[in-house]
Amino acid sequence: DTGVSQDPRHKITKRGQNVTFRCDPISEHNRLYWYRQTLGQGPEFLTYFQNEAQLEKSRLLSDRFSAERPKGSFSTLEIQRTEQGDSAMYLCASSLLYPLSGQGISGANVLTFGAGSRLTVL
Amino acid sequence: AQSVSQHNHHVILSEAASLELGCNYSYGGTVNLFWYVQYPGQHLQLLLKYFSGDPLVKGIKGFEAEFIKSKFSFNLRKPSVQWSDTAEYFCAVIVTSGTYKYIFGTGTRLKVLA
Numbered sequence: 001d002t003g004v005s006q007d008p009r010h011k012i013t014k015r016g017q018n019v020t021f022r023c024d025p026i027s028e029h030n031r032l033y034w035y036r037q038t039l040g041q042g043p044e045f046l047t048y049f050q051n052e053a054q055l056e057k058s059r060l061l062s063d064r065f066s067a068e069r070p071k072g073s074f075s076t077l078e079i080q081r082t083e084q085g086d087s088a089m090y091l092c093a094s095s096l097l098y099p100l101s102g103q104g105i106s107g108a109n110v111l112t113f114g115a116g117s118r119l120t121v122l
Numbered sequence: 123a124q125s126v127s128q129h130n131h132h133v134i135l136s137e138a139a140s141l142e143l144g145c146n147y148s149y150g151g152t153v154n155l156f157w158y159v160q161y162p163g164q165h166l167q168l169l170l171k172y173f174s175g176d177p178l179v180k181g182i183k184g185f186e187a188e189f190i191k192s193k194f195s196f197n198l199r200k201p202s203v204q205w206s207d208t209a210e211y212f213c214a215v216i217v218t219s220g221t222y223k224y225i226f227g228t229g230t231r232l233k234v235l236a
Contacts, residue, residue: 031222033224035226040131040228040229041228041229042126042128042212042226042227042228042229043166043212043226044226045223045224045225045226048222048223048224050222055222056223091166093166093224097222109154109171109173109216109218109222109224110156110168110171111156111158111166111168111214111224113165113166113167114165115165116165
C-alpha cells in the first residue's frame with residue numbers, strides 16, 4: 001500500500017465549470033476526510049466518511065460541493081459552478097477508527113494525508 | 123463549537139534555540155490531541171499524539187508536547203532546534219465521541235536560521 005493517493009494533482013479551470021477530485025485512501029482505513037487549505041491557513045474541515053456513510057459536512061460548505069464514497073473505498077469531491085474563491089489545495093486523509101490487532105490504541109485516529117489536489121479557478 | 127487556536131503564526135529561531143509553540147482548544151469532553159508537521163514540499167505528517175495517560179508525550183525528532191487539561195492546552199516544545207525543523211506545524215483535535223470531527227489550528231510557520 002503506497003499511502004493516500006489523490007488525483008489530479010493540479011487542476012486549472014474556468015469559473016463556472018465543474019471539477020471532480022478523487023481520493024484513494026489506505027485500503028484498511030475506514031475513515032476518510034476532505035479538507036481545504038489556502039495559503040497561511042490550516043486544513044479546513046469539509047466533510048468526512050466512516051466507511052460509505054457521510055457523517056458530517058461543514059456548514060461552511062455550499063451546496064455546490066458534494067462528496068461520495070461508494071462502497072467505502074475511494075472518494076470523490078465534486079465542485080459545481082466553480083468560483084475564484086474555490087481556488088485552494090484540497091486535501092484527503094484517511095484513518096482507522098479502531099486500532100488493528102496488536103497495534104494498540106495509538107493506531108487509531110492518526111491521519112495519513114495525500115499530496116493534495118491544487119485547484120486554480122480563473 | 124470545537125476550535126483550535128495557535129498563537130504564533132510565524133516564528134524565526136537560530137539553530138540550538140529552544141522552541142515552544144502554543145496550542146489551545148475549546149471543547150470540554152474527551153479529546154485526542156495531535157501535532158502534525160508539513161516540511162517544505164511534503165505531505166502533512168504526524169509529529170506526536172496524546173490519547174490518554176502521561177500528559178507529557180514524546181514524538182519524532184526530539185519534539186515533545188504537554189497536555190494541560192485545566193488550561194485546554196497542548197503546547198509543543200523542542201529544547202534545541204535544527205535547520206531541518208523549518209516547517210509548518212499544525213495542532214489538531216479530535217473529539218472522541220459524537221461527531222469525531224478532526225479540527226486543525228491555523229498553523230505556525232517555523233524558520234530556523236543556520
